Amino acid sequence: MNFFDQPYYSLPRTFGYFVGxxxxxxxxxxxxxxxxxxLAYILQVGPKILADIVHSDDRExxxxxxxxxxxxxxxxxxxxxxxxxxxxxxxLLERIKEDWRLITNNSEKLILKKYAGVGKxxxxxxxxxxxxxxxxxxxEPILPIFMNSILKTNITAPHKFAVPMEWIVIDKDKxxxxxxxxxxxxIMIILTTxxxxxxxxxxxxxxxxxxFAITGYxxxxxxxxTIHEKNFPKFDSITNRGDIHYKHLVSCIRIHRRALExxxxxxxxxxxxxxVVIGLNLPLISITGVQIIAASNTFQQKMKYVMFSGAQMxxxxxxxxxxxxxxxxxxxxxxxxxxxxxxxxxxxIRCQVPCILTAGKIMGLSIExxxxxxxxxxxxxxxxxxxx
Numbered sequence: 354m355n356f357f358d359q360p361y362y363s364l365p366r367t368f369g370y371f372v373g374x375x376x377x378x379x380x381x382x383x384x385x386x387x388x389x390x391x392l393a394y395i396l397q398v399g400p401k402i403l404a405d406i407v408h409s410d411d412r413e414x415x416x417x418x419x420x421x422x423x424x425x426x427x428x429x430x431x432x433x434x435x436x437x438x439x440x441x442x443x444x445l446l447e448r449i450k451e452d453w454r455l456i457t458n459n460s461e462k463l464i465l466k467k468y469a470g471v472g473k474x475x476x477x478x479x480x481x482x483x484x485x486x487x488x489x490x491x492x493e494p495i496l497p498i499f500m501n502s503i504l505k506t507n508i509t510a511p512h513k514f515a516v517p518m519e520w521i522v523i524d525k526d527k528x529x530x531x532x533x534x535x536x537x538x539x540i541m542i543i544l545t546t547x548x549x550x551x552x553x554x555x556x557x558x559x560x561x562x563x564x565f566a567i568t569g570y571x572x573x574x575x576x577x578x579t580i581h582e583k584n585f586p587k588f589d590s591i592t593n594r595g596d597i598h599y600k601h602l603v604s605c606i607r608i609h610r611r612a613l614e615x616x617x618x619x620x621x622x623x624x625x626x627x628x629v630v631i632g633l634n635l636p637l638i639s640i641t642g643v644q645i646i647a648a649s650n651t652f653q654q655k656m657k658y659v660m661f662s663g664a665q666m667x668x669x670x671x672x673x674x675x676x677x678x679x680x681x682x683x684x685x686x687x688x689x690x691x692x693x694x695x696x697x698x699x700x701x702i703r704c705q706v707p708c709i710l711t712a713g714k715i716m717g718l719s720i721e722x723x724x725x726x727x728x729x730x731x732x733x734x735x736x737x738x739x740x741x
């Protein structure tokens with residue numbers, strides 16, 4: 354069985370295959386799926402831009418198309434990043450496979466399984482919420498049509514789309530259901546590309562948690578002198594055979610260094626894209642907030658924008674929360690020989706600089722920065738609301 358077929362990694366593998374960005378699928382599959390995804394972006398974003406051009410004097414319409422268009426650009430930025438950093442993403446995934454092979458201690462494998470399981474659970478919940486929000490966003494325009502059909506009223510519900518769209522040469526009323534279906538499919542494809550990127554991020558970050566947790570486990574569970582050296586992982590090269598604590602701490606330092614390298618690799622892979630996405634997220638949350646207050650005429654519209662806003666905030670919170678967790682995770686150690694304590698100085702010095710994931714190397718992602726961004730979005734919200 355392929356390593357990534359196991360349940361812990363089935364979600365990133367499945368989404369990676371869906372959007373043609375799984376590092377281990379064929380080039381032909383990636384190319385064909387890439388054509389479909391780029392076509393979906395064109396068919397979804399193009400009509401919205403046309404609507405803005407045709408109705409350039411309608412400020413409310415332009416405002417309504419703004420938030421979904423920003424979301425499309427954020428999703429596209431993540432999709433493009435999977436091309437730019439394709440080799441890095443592949444290396445991150447291959448490192449996961451390698452770590453599972455190198456770590457042979459059963460207790461340490463359980464730690465990896467624990468964090469991989471938590472990562473899968475978190476990713477599943479994230480996927481479920483985003484898709485639920487997307488479905489609410491898509492079906493809002495057709496709810497009045499269904500309600501009128503069920504209640505058999507004589508009121509004719511307008512043919513609306515999730516966001517204002519214009520095709521110029523196509524009659525929107527005549528081909529309403531065809532155009533609505535096309536738009537809905539395109540929205541789901543675009544959101545799937547965004548979700549794929551985030552699921553991979555959640556997976557690799559939780560693997561980093563596991564490596565740091567193994568470091569802490571080794572330091573906390575120092576062996577006694579009767580433990581045979583066969584209990585050490587295969588990649589620990591034992592050079593000082595007279596001190597079992599010394600040998601054990603060498604293994605601690607190596608797994609700690611491996612965890613640090615992996616965390617740095619995550620930062621190099623995702624930092625640039627996070628900078629773009631967070632730069633778009635701040636005005637996006639504010640715009641959606643204004644739509645909830647000022648531009649929602651019905652309960653369905655309010656619910657649509659509330660769910661949409663919730664998905665945006667959850668997306669931003671996940672990135673900050675996961676980075677905060679990576680920063681916070683640390684190791685503990687107890688009284689050991691003076692000779693062995695010298696080895697811990699290396700780890701102690703390195704731990705003075707915490708592992709931080711950033712947005713474009715400009716701002717560290719953390720719960721504190723999440724609060725600051727929400728506060729900034731509130732300022733944008735107040736400014737936009739005053740313009741209404």
